[in-house]
Amino acid sequence: MLDIKWIRENLDEAIERLNTRGGDFSYLRELVAKDEERRSLIATVEKLKSERNTKSKEIGLMAKKGENTEPIKEQVRQIGDQIKLDDEKIAEIDAYILDKLLNTPNIPSKTTPVGLDDKDNVLIRDWGVPKEFKFPIKDHADLGEKLGILDFQRAAKITGARFVIDRGLGARLERSLIQFMMDLHSEDHGYTEIMPPYLINEASMYATGQFPKFKADSYKVTSDEDTWYLNPTAEVPTINMYRDEIIEGDLLPLKFVSYTTAFRSEAGSAGRDTKGILRQHQFNKVELIKFTKPEDSYAELEKMLKNSEKVLQLLKLPYRVVALSTGDMGFGMAKTYDIEVWIPSQNTYREIGSISNAEDYQARRGNIRFKRTKDAKTEFVHTLNGSGLAVGRTMIAIIENYQNEDGSITIPEALVPYMHTTVIK
Template sequence: MHDARALIEMGAEAVRRLARRGYTLDLSALEDLQSRRNQNIRSADELRAESKRVASEVQQTAKQGGDITKLKERARELKDETREIEAGQEQVQEQLRDLLLSIPNLPDDAAPDGDSDEFAVEVRRVGTPPAFSFEPKDHVDLGEATGILDFARATKLSGPRFAVSRGAGAALERALATLFLDLHTRRHGYIEHAVPYLVTRKTMTGTGQLPKFEEDLFKTGVADRELFLIPTAEVPLTNLYADEIIPPAELPLALTAHTPCFRSEAGSYGRDTRGLIRQHQFSKVEMVRIVDPKDADAELEKMVSHAEACLKELGLAYRVVTLAAGDTGFSAQLTYDIEVWIPSQNTYREISSISNFGTFQARRANIRTRGEDGKPKLVATLNGSGLPVGRTVAALLEQAQQEDGSLVLPEPLFPYLGFRRISADGTPEA
């Protein structure tokens, strides 16, 4: 969310930057709403001041035995006028808030021009994609052949875009989540959290999922209580500090959690309908950092390295790209995507997005710290996947496959699994 005054002061520069992400800022509409809001505030203040003066006159005149009829009539008029102005002010304030909530974050000038993944700029490649002497299978065929993934029964239970893992497959998912949490907490200093999976509309609004993405969310509730299933642990982790002032000495905060994530993926049917790449329910380890705004750029680079560490630990080939301004998420000002190699598709696919939101989410959620002068100021927030379990399983199965249909797993998983290999029939083997 933006400060209306800041956007108006930026003027043409705000229009230019938002145009880079395909958003047309109606500056005149914003200026009009802000002007009407300010005028209503001034008018209401003036009426209250006059009401106070009239009330004092009523008191003094009554003490002196004078006629207060006209004064009392004026007091009633002022009360009605104030009520009318306040109603108008509330309406304009709501219109202004709705407009501000709909305006995406200003993209960082470091983000390249463009509106799709075709315009992403590669930063680096790490690892060598495996070369096979046979035609590699995709993770769906591998999972079903070994019996560790069952998509048909998942569809029977819940419809398309769900999966059931079993045996060594379920153990693999659990092991990956634990490995990622251990890396983040023991090596990178994050504090693990267990958070609610159902949150309020206010919480969803704080991180920018609402109002724009309501059609992508699963919603539930009891009686008149409305709740949303989280699309990522970013939502509860960031909002833990909503409406709080964090002591500067506690920054940066580094938070992580392993949660299920729920997304309806509205409008994305036809893409990745098969397998683990895009599902309605999936498991993910999330990283969130809450920092002083002056440190946000350095913290973003640090967070990217933390997500990369997970892939390096597993020996998976991947690359890092900077997303184009028009392909950057609604709340983000700069995003790095980490893309892992998927042999069956002969390409890199996104496995983690790491974003700097600047003060955009902090303003919406009212998360502050104190500046050197002791006055409250907004923090900066960052988040990234570290990593999604399902997409990691997909990449791992495909990069680890052998010609006989077995799967040789990375050595760092052995302490968590107790086996190094999954045979062609799904049997774990030491």
């Protein structure tokens, strides 16, 4: 959530930078006007309360003297009525301001490329050279079904479309990738492992910016006593571990690698990448999360990007890194890099991970603060999140890039200790 004080003091800049996202944010002028009205009303209410207190004391003195207090009591009642009306108006304005702020995205960093959509993303670097196949390339879905490691038909029978059953070495491949990623990030990169709850409350979804913007993409779970939502990404439960808390400054940065199964309805994506496991309702993901001091967050973002890239380097999968433009960036992020892995059957690079800095946007929504010293004032932390990586999409890249002419799949060297085999056939 944006800082209303910063918006008030930098209104033109706020609108100009937000407009680069492709929308019209001129409504912030009305927001500032409402905020001024609110502050004026608060000052009026404080003045009225002071006046009421003074008159109440007068009533006591007059009563002791036996004087008629009814006229002044009527004045106190009228003041009370006015205070009530003003408080109701303040509450109404508060609700208006909160709604607008919850629905306003983060202000892009000044280093984020300005553009309308993904066509304006900027290539940062690429790594590896796509393999030239001397036989017709098969996609991961066809390969997986013929090898008996991916079962779409039985998954559809159990649940519905866009689910899969991993079988045999397919199940082992997914499990191995999860363990490989978790080991790499915890042992080599210094992140603390987390396995958070899959069910999340509404406050957590608002804190990280999923709600209200992406409520249609969320799965709701209800019982007689509770209402929860299925985890859409490990970013949500992991960042919410520190909601409404003050962190000791000496502990920052806090670094977590979090494994979850994620669930998304992908509303509005029917017909897009629905074959295979590229875009599913349920998928496994390893996520990197950091809580940092504001002045350190962009250096930590670059470190996080390199940590995520290391996964693909060890697996020897060609990829590239792009900086997302303002028009293609996520709602709550100030800057985002995408890692895109080479998918042979599509003859293109596809997103396998996003690494983002939300600055203080999520911390402000979730009230996550820190103190530099015991006696220092509290400040909002910066939160960062990054894929470390999307497990299903890494499987796709391995199956397709390591396919052989006979339909078998060679196991990347880095995964052999986890897979206990060198080939799926």
